[in-house]
Amino acid sequence: MMMCSSQGVDTCNRRYTVRTCTGSEDYSAVIGLVDAWWGGRRMSPMLPRLFFDNFCDTTFMAVIRDEAQPAEAQQAEAADTKQRDEVVVGFLCGFVSQSRAGEAHAHFIGIDPAHRGAGLGALLYDQFFKAVQTRGCTLVHAVTSPANTASVAFHKAIGFEAVPAIAPDAEGDERKGGTGKARSSSGASEHRSLGEQSGRVPVDRELVHIDYDGPDDGDRVVLEKRL
Amino acid sequence: MMMCSSQGVDTCNRRYTVRTCTGSEDYSAVIGLVDAWWGGRRMSPMLPRLFFDNFCDTTFMAVIRDEAQPAEAQQAEAADTKQRDEVVVGFLCGFVSQSRAGEAHAHFIGIDPAHRGAGLGALLYDQFFKAVQTRGCTLVHAVTSPANTASVAFHKAIGFEAVPAIAPDAEGDERKGGTGKARSSSGASEHRSLGEQSGRVPVDRELVHIDYDGPDDGDRVVLEKRL
Numbered sequence: 001m002m003m004c005s006s007q008g009v010d011t012c013n014r015r016y017t018v019r020t021c022t023g024s025e026d027y028s029a030v031i032g033l034v035d036a037w038w039g040g041r042r043m044s045p046m047l048p049r050l051f052f053d054n055f056c057d058t059t060f061m062a063v064i065r066d067e068a069q070p071a072e073a074q075q076a077e078a079a080d081t082k083q084r085d086e087v088v089v090g091f092l093c094g095f096v097s098q099s100r101a102g103e104a105h106a107h108f109i110g111i112d113p114a115h116r117g118a119g120l121g122a123l124l125y126d127q128f129f130k131a132v133q134t135r136g137c138t139l140v141h142a143v144t145s146p147a148n149t150a151s152v153a154f155h156k157a158i159g160f161e162a163v164p165a166i167a168p169d170a171e172g173d174e175r176k177g178g179t180g181k182a183r184s185s186s187g188a189s190e191h192r193s194l195g196e197q198s199g200r201v202p203v204d205r206e207l208v209h210i211d212y213d214g215p216d217d218g219d220r221v222v223l224e225k226r227l
Numbered sequence: 228m229m230m231c232s233s234q235g236v237d238t239c240n241r242r243y244t245v246r247t248c249t250g251s252e253d254y255s256a257v258i259g260l261v262d263a264w265w266g267g268r269r270m271s272p273m274l275p276r277l278f279f280d281n282f283c284d285t286t287f288m289a290v291i292r293d294e295a296q297p298a299e300a301q302q303a304e305a306a307d308t309k310q311r312d313e314v315v316v317g318f319l320c321g322f323v324s325q326s327r328a329g330e331a332h333a334h335f336i337g338i339d340p341a342h343r344g345a346g347l348g349a350l351l352y353d354q355f356f357k358a359v360q361t362r363g364c365t366l367v368h369a370v371t372s373p374a375n376t377a378s379v380a381f382h383k384a385i386g387f388e389a390v391p392a393i394a395p396d397a398e399g400d401e402r403k404g405g406t407g408k409a410r411s412s413s414g415a416s417e418h419r420s421l422g423e424q425s426g427r428v429p430v431d432r433e434l435v436h437i438d439y440d441g442p443d444d445g446d447r448v449v450l451e452k453r454l
Contacts, residue, residue, distance in 0.1 A: 023326075031441040044441035045272045050332055050370070054324040095325055097281040099250075105277055143277070214258040214271035 016089070016120060018127050021059035027052035029088050030061075030110070037110050047093065047108050055095035058104070058135075060127045062090035062111070062120045089115040092124035096135050104132035106142040122158050133227050142223045143212070146203040152221055160223040162207040243316070243347060245354050248286035254279035256315050257288075257337070264337050274320065274335050282322035285331070285362075287354045289317035289338070289347045316342040319351035323362050331359035333369040349385050360454050369450045370439070373430040379448055387450040389434040 027049050034043045052059060063086040094106040106128060111120050132140065142160060144151040152162065203221055212220035254276050261270045279286060290313040321333040333355060338347050359367065369387060371378040379389065430448055439447035 028438075031438075031445070035443070042443065044443055044445065046275070048273070048370075048440045050334060054322070054327055054330075054332055057326040095281070098322055098325075099284040100281060103281075105281055107277060143275075211258075213275045216262070216269065216271055218258070218271065 016062050016064055016115075016118070016123070018060050018062050018123050020131075021052055021056040021061055021091070021093070023053050023056040024049065026056075026059075026061050026088065026091070030091055033088070033112070034110050037112055043110075051093045051095075051107060055093065058095050058128060058131045059093045060091065060124050060131075061088055062115075062124055063088050064115075088112075090120045090124060092121075092128050094128050094132070094140075096132055096137055102137055103139045103141065104128075104135075104137040106140055121154055125158055129225075129227055138227050140225045140227060142225075143220045144223065146208045146219055146221050149203060152203055152223070155223045155225075158225075160225040162203075163209075163222040163224055164206050165209045165222075243289050243291055243342075243345070243350065245287050245289050245350050247358075248279055248283040248288055248318070248320070250280050250283040251276065253283075253286075253288050253315065253318070257318055260315070260339070261337050264339055270337075278320045278322075278334060282320065285322050285355060285358045286320045287318065287351050287358075288315055289342075289351055290315050291342075315339075317347045317351060319348075319355050321355050321359070321367075323359055323364055329364055330366045330368065331355075331362075331364040333367055348381055352385055356452075356454055365454050367452045367454060369452075370447045371450065373435045373446055373448050376430060379430055379450070382450045382452075385452075387452040389430075390436075390449040390451055391433050392436045 031044055031047065031049070034047060035041060037043075066085050066087050090109075090111040092106060092109040094104060094108075097103040097105055106125070109121060109124060129140065140160075142155055144155070146152075156162070207221055209220050209222055211218045212222065258271055258274065258276070261274060262268060264270075293312050293314050317336075317338040319333060319336040321331060321335075324330040324332055333352070336348060336351060356367065367387075369382055371382070373379075383389070434448055436447050436449055438445045439449065
């Protein structure tokens with residue numbers, strides 16, 4: 001399995017490494033963790049294995065060495081040892097759009113709550129931007145829940161802008177603004193909860209794309225960043 | 228929006244047309260229907276808009292003309308009229324793997340229960356096979372729930388083979404076979420429910436990939452077909 005784009009940073013006296021996803025092995029390592037990382041919410045249906053299997057070269061893992069391992073093992077460079085000594089503390093799963101030329105999509109970013117606030121989200125995105133830029137992308141999309149104001153604030157902090165929802169009159173879409181539907185969805189469909197930023201600014205109504213991902217808790221904030 | 232690979236067949240005195248997905252417009256048309264097509268199960272979290280937006284050139288829609296429209300409107304060829312007169316009765320959403328050379332993945336196939344048994348599933352897959360073959364693919368994967376025996380039977384009928392799960396001893400994976408976990412998951416994570424075949428043959432235990440899509444109802448049958 002190709003391993004590339006690795007980068008180490010020393011933050012808070014811990015050494016984080018961001019590396020390309022290996023596919024199924026990394027999926028197995030994180031899929032049992034994400035619900036807990038989101039405070040018990042059921043996130044796994046939004047992250048089927050297909051994303052790690054088919055888009056592993058634009059999916060990145062943030063790992064630390066397992067501190068319970070002896071120092072010699074931590075320094076071992078053999079691939080099999082490397083896998084055993086690592087603990088995954090975050091990941092960003094994304095892909096190059098197949099039908100939208102020059103565009104990429106960041107689908108899912110998750111950070112272990114115990115490792116939030118250390119800049120891991122920005123580090124993961126930095127690797128993702130480089131990877132998709134190499135593949136010809138100049139625009140990146142991300143989608144989050146309007147209830148997840150921390151995620152919206154984080155994305156804005158790293159250069160994303162929220163895409164306004166089209167006004168009801170412009171499209172004649174009766175669902176938009178006319179149903180009295182609450183603008184803040186429950187967390188059930190929340191894509192990411194970074195907690196990287198503490199800014200809890202309510203999301204403007206005109207930025208909420210009603211029923212974007214379906215009629216059941218599918219309201220979304222759509223973010224984009226030019227590379 | 229490019230429209231290609233259209234094909235019409237006359238089945239049961241109805242005219243079905245399979246055409247390439249338009250993206251967001253088609254997503255909005257179907258996302259509110261899929262839960263009902265699955266008998267009320269909540270399927271929409273498995274089909275976020277990103278699939279229709281980013282993989283529309285390998286996603287196909289089965290449509291009929293709206294019979295409530297006057298005959299003249301049915302025959303109109305103008306693109307705007309075409310959209311209004313159509314009723315979506317099925318779709319297959321898939322993509323070319325980005326990181327697995329020569330492979331494609333069929334993610335989600337749904338057929339309106341009122342139009343099952345007419346060969347629409349096979350027709351949709353036929354278009355998908357042609358589309359991904361043109362893009363260099365020689366292998367197609369599909370994943371379904373072991374509880375969905377109709378889907379397993381359908382896929383086998385059109386040439387897929389089930390990929391055996393790796394034996395527990397071979398990988399030392401304690402989750403496999405050692406937990407006493409029930410082999411039939413609930414329908415909550417079921418990817419597709421075609422009802423195209425009536426064969427209700429139980430899925431062999433060795434074909435069930437335990438926790439494939441996560442520990443919560445993530446048991447899956449993995450199918451593949453060589454093109």
